[in-house]
Amino acid sequence: MDKRILVTHSSMPTLDEYVEEIKEMWETHWLTNMGVKHMQLEKNLAEYLGISKDNIALFVNGHLALECIIEALGLGKEKNQRGEYKDEVITTPFTFASTTHAIVRKNLKPIFCDIRPDNFTIDPAKLEALITDKTCAIIPVHVYGNLCDTENIQKVADQYGLKVIYDAAHAFAVEKDGKSSAFFGDASMYSFHATKVFHTIEGGAVCFKDAALKPRLNEWKNFGITGPETTEFVGGNAKMNEFAAAMGICNLRHLDDEIEKRRKVDQKYRERLTEVSGIQLDMPQNGVKHNYAYFPIIVDETVTGCSRDDIFDALDESGVGARKYFYPLTSMYHCYEGMFDSSKTPIALTISKRVLTLPIYADLSLEDVDRICDVVLSCVRN
Numbered sequence: 001m002d003k004r005i006l007v008t009h010s011s012m013p014t015l016d017e018y019v020e021e022i023k024e025m026w027e028t029h030w031l032t033n034m035g036v037k038h039m040q041l042e043k044n045l046a047e048y049l050g051i052s053k054d055n056i057a058l059f060v061n062g063h064l065a066l067e068c069i070i071e072a073l074g075l076g077k078e079k080n081q082r083g084e085y086k087d088e089v090i091t092t093p094f095t096f097a098s099t100t101h102a103i104v105r106k107n108l109k110p111i112f113c114d115i116r117p118d119n120f121t122i123d124p125a126k127l128e129a130l131i132t133d134k135t136c137a138i139i140p141v142h143v144y145g146n147l148c149d150t151e152n153i154q155k156v157a158d159q160y161g162l163k164v165i166y167d168a169a170h171a172f173a174v175e176k177d178g179k180s181s182a183f184f185g186d187a188s189m190y191s192f193h194a195t196k197v198f199h200t201i202e203g204g205a206v207c208f209k210d211a212a213l214k215p216r217l218n219e220w221k222n223f224g225i226t227g228p229e230t231t232e233f234v235g236g237n238a239k240m241n242e243f244a245a246a247m248g249i250c251n252l253r254h255l256d257d258e259i260e261k262r263r264k265v266d267q268k269y270r271e272r273l274t275e276v277s278g279i280q281l282d283m284p285q286n287g288v289k290h291n292y293a294y295f296p297i298i299v300d301e302t303v304t305g306c307s308r309d310d311i312f313d314a315l316d317e318s319g320v321g322a323r324k325y326f327y328p329l330t331s332m333y334h335c336y337e338g339m340f341d342s343s344k345t346p347i348a349l350t351i352s353k354r355v356l357t358l359p360i361y362a363d364l365s366l367e368d369v370d371r372i373c374d375v376v377l378s379c380v381r382n
């Protein structure tokens with residue numbers, strides 16, 4: 001192949017469209033602190049998601065949005081009958097660093113639950129066994145844009161009085177039965193990082209059920225400052241700037257077209273890789289409008305005769321950058337050495353050793369998809 005194909009390729013508006021969007025800033029000189037572009041994007045996103053703008057807050061990135069909502073919902077602040085802080089959060093190790101790090105950085109304890117083998121989201125049937133009198137919340141992840149079993153997760157949460165925060169970093173523009181993923185649980189965090197389907201270069205948002213949280217979230221992202229001479233609590237700094245918001249305004253205009261182009265790439269992959277023994281594809285979910293954010297394949301070496309790593313290497317040699325996403329499990333990171341036992345989440349462990357995400361983005365040509373599939377199939381058949 002001529003030029004290297006990376007696993008993703010950030011979408012961008014034309015230079016003219018972006019320049020048009022930022023032009024007025026040379027008159028206003030208002031560059032951050034919830035300016036015109038920030039407020040416009042917040043409104044546009046609320047409309048896109050079908051929610052009120054009182055139920056969304058924008059952030060400088062998804063990770064700090066997650067840390068902020070963890071704090072705003074008071075996780076770990078309540079005590080149980082024995083007078084101990086309820087600081088345990090049930091979550092998945094099959095995710096990006098951010099999910100687990102946010103929990104740990106807020107002085108909470110991640111309790112890892114195994115995932116479902118079909119769509120890699122947390123297995124609700126395994127939640128109950130992990131609940132103790134110290135559990136305060138569940139933080140599941142809509143992995144690859146696959147929606148979690150939100151109904152059964154909510155049932156468990158309601159039964160035990162737990163909060164639910166979704167890491168929806170992969171699930172922007174995903175809908176179930178015509179409703180956006182913003183409606184599940186107490187809150188959902190979206191990432192608008194450059195590698196995501198919709199992006200603001202760096203950015204993120206949190207959508208939440210209780211509109212009363214909004215002022216607190218806005219103060220949190222601005223040092224806890226509540227008035228010109230009052231700072232009521234120890235907040236952070238996590239504001240989205242105007243250039244990022246302007247990028248978001250432009251990108252949102254083209255999002256549905258981009259997703260449609262991704263759908264065609266996804267379809268091409270499926271044509272070539274369905275029914276290849278030993279290669280498992282992500283199963284489409286009933287009633288779900290997907291965003292085609294990722295294209296994971298699960299390689300069973302005992303059937304294919306080649307490992308995930310063999311395919312990764314072969315692709316690399318042909319100029320294709322696939323990604324072992326997510327590998328390793330977050331519970332196996334160096335920084336958590338000796339703290340967690342990954343054999344307690346055997347399905348997540350197996351999947352993490354077998355998974356490879358193939359390049360997918362709106363402008364990936366179908367010829368390139370063919371060539372990528374040729375490389376994958378040449379490994380399998382040798």
Ligand SMILES: *Cc1c(COP(=O)(O)O)cnc(C)c1O
Nearest residue numbers: 061062063096098169191192193
């Ligand atoms: C990208 C991502 C995040 C973090 O988002 P940032 O905007 O990069 O801070 C969190 N969780 C998952 C699963 C992600 O993929």
